[in-house]
Amino acid sequence: MDIAKPTYSLTPQHLAARWNMHHITIHKLYADGKIPPPFKVGSSLRWRLDVIEEFERQSEKAIATRVAEAIATE
Secondary structure, three states: OOOOOOEEOOOOHHHHHHHOOOHHHHHHHHHHHOOOOEEEEEEEEEEEEHHHHHHHHHHOOOOHHHHHHHHOOO
């Protein structure tokens, strides 16, 4: 039987600590549409850990691609 990986949620403070930035910056990134949208628990924002991990993987791939393209044009 295939068991799904548990999904955990991150508060803006947890996400800020993960990315080494202020939690206000997390709110600004969200407002600007630069990070995945959160879900609400009451009036609090939460991000699913699996969504953030996928966003980080995609961001790393995009950076690696840009670096490779820059090196290729030198």
